[in-house]
Amino acid sequence: MxxxxxxxxxxxxxxxxxxxxxxFPREDLDKIQKMxxxxxxxxxxxxxxxxxxADHLKQRVRVLCWVMTCADNLQSKAVHVRNTWAQRxxxxxxxxxxxxASFPTIGLDIPEGRExxxxxxxxxxxxxxxxxxxxxxxxMKADDDTYVILENLRYFLSGQNKDDPIFFGHHFKTIxxxxxFSGGAGYVLSKEAMRRFGARANDTKLCRQxxxxxxxxxxxxxxxxxxxxxNSSDKYGRSRFHCFDPQTxxxxxxxxxxxxxxxxxxxxxxxxxxxxxxxxxFVPPAKMYALEYFxxxxxxxxxxxxxxxxxQPQV
Numbered sequence: 048m049x050x051x052x053x054x055x056x057x058x059x060x061x062x063x064x065x066x067x068x069x070x071f072p073r074e075d076l077d078k079i080q081k082m083x084x085x086x087x088x089x090x091x092x093x094x095x096x097x098x099x100x101a102d103h104l105k106q107r108v109r110v111l112c113w114v115m116t117c118a119d120n121l122q123s124k125a126v127h128v129r130n131t132w133a134q135r136x137x138x139x140x141x142x143x144x145x146x147x148a149s150f151p152t153i154g155l156d157i158p159e160g161r162e163x164x165x166x167x168x169x170x171x172x173x174x175x176x177x178x179x180x181x182x183x184x185x186x187m188k189a190d191d192d193t194y195v196i197l198e199n200l201r202y203f204l205s206g207q208n209k210d211d212p213i214f215f216g217h218h219f220k221t222i223x224x225x226x227x228f229s230g231g232a233g234y235v236l237s238k239e240a241m242r243r244f245g246a247r248a249n250d251t252k253l254c255r256q257x258x259x260x261x262x263x264x265x266x267x268x269x270x271x272x273x274x275x276x277x278n279s280s281d282k283y284g285r286s287r288f289h290c291f292d293p294q295t296x297x298x299x300x301x302x303x304x305x306x307x308x309x310x311x312x313x314x315x316x317x318x319x320x321x322x323x324x325x326x327x328x329f330v331p332p333a334k335m336y337a338l339e340y341f342x343x344x345x346x347x348x349x350x351x352x353x354x355x356x357x358x359q360p361q362v
Contacts (some may be wrong), residue, residue, distance in 0.1 A: 052228050093315035100354070104201040105137065110235070112136035113171055116191040119198055124191040127332035135197040138182050142171040157257075164230070165264045166257030172236075176245035184197045186241050189233040194330040194338050199323040200235065202280060203287060206358035209238040215279040216267060217288040217326075219262075225276045226278065227266025229290035231320035231328035234262075240274045247272055281357035285321040286311060287311045290328045293338075296320055307348040315331055323357050 067175025112133055116125040125141055133139050144167070146154035155170040157163055168188070175186055185204050189195055207213065214236045228234040236244070248254040254268035266276070279287045289296050290305075299315035306313045330338065 059357055071347070079182050091229045101198045101201070104198070104205055105135075108185065108201040108204050109137040109183045110185050110187055110197060110200060110204070111138040111140070111175065111179055112187045112189060112195070112197075113140045113142055113175055114189050114191055114193075115167065115171065116141055116152065118143055118145055118147065118152075119153070120191050121147065124332060125150070125152075127335050128191055131335045132195050132197065136187070138179060140175070140179070142174070150335075159348045162259050163257055164259065164261035165255055168230075168261050169254065169256055169268075172241070172244055172248070176241055180238075180241060180245065184238050186238075188230070188237040189326070190231055190268060190328065190347075191332055192325055193231060193233050193328050194335055195233060196324065196342060199287070199321075200325045202323055203358060204235070205323060207237070207277070207341065211237055212239045212243055212272070212273055212274045213237050213277040214240050215277045215288070217286070217290045218276065218278070219308040220310040221308050222263050223266040223270055223276075225266075225270050227263055227269075228276065229263035229288070229328070230265070232288045232290040233326045233328075234265075236274075240269065240272075243272045243274060244268075248343075278359070279325070280311070280359070281321040281323065282359045283321075283357070284311075285319055286314070287323065287325040289320070289326060291323065292327050292329045295329075310362065321357060322355060 050082065093146060114128055114133060116128075121143075129139075129141070141150060141152040143152040143154055144157055144159050146152060153174060155174070157166050157170060163321075171188070172186075187200065188193065203215075207215075214228065214234055216234030217232035218226050218228060220226045245252075248268060249256075253271040255264045258264060269276070281287060286296070291301070295301065296315060297317060297320070301313055301315075302310075327338075
């Protein structure tokens with residue numbers, strides 16, 4: 048399909064160009080060729096997409112993404128995040144234990160390993176607050192095996208208030224009174240939540256500064272700072288953030304602990320997942336490229352998807 052597009056453009060007839068029943072006048076040829084030739088084959092579809100709504104939301108709902116990675120994962124994982132979904136963030140920062148100017152990554156001078164994930168997260172958030180607080184309205188944390196659909200995230204956040212002390216993610220109901228959010232599925236903080244973190248999170252009585260169980264400890268920190276664990280389900284009660292890959296949430300087969308932790312009953316199947324899903328975890332690089340294709344390029348001919356109103360009304 049994409050190759051046909053390029054061939055058609057390069058073999059234009061003298062009186063015009065016809066692609067998918069759309070005729071381009073001769074005077075537009077140079078403009079079309081300039082648009083097509085620099086892009087990758089898989090991006091040629093974008094010439095026919097109407098992204099006005101998504102583009103508007105990108106300007107109105109500014110999302111900073113910070114991706115947690117490590118030096119050993121830069122070429123095996125992080126580069127594929129950078130090549131796929133992360134290019135749609137308003138601001139993108141890769142966090143590691145050491146600086147890498149060419150990638151680039153921000154090094155936090157903290158040892159790698161699960162026992163230091165809390166410290167890595169706390170220092171990452173401090174870095175975002177100190178250096179990028181004014182560049183975004185929402186701050187999204189993801190791992191280097193998380194896949195995020197930014198358009199759906201912005202749509203969801205368009206119904207929320209960045210000035211409320213709130214954060215969102217895949218909700219677990221245990222350990223913390225209001226629950227906590229899966230680190231792997233990613234969580235997103237409002238600007239006010241980030242402001243409170245910046246003002247008070249250095250207090251060790253409120254926020255643990257290092258240790259294991261990063262998502263649990265961060266959930267406790269947010270609760271102690273008065274930041275609410277928000278509900279991200281769509282208006283039909285379907286999930287948007289997912290701590291496993293799409294196949295697992297479609298087919299089930301969850302580990303035993305998940306049935307005890309999940310706040311929504313560990314449901315499975317397409318009917319439990321929002322059409323505007325936001326994130327999936329445990330996504331290896333090959334599946335990231337597959338998701339890019341399925342979400343942004345594969346289309347059934349003759350069917351035009353409609354816009355749905357799936358945000359819950361605010362109370």
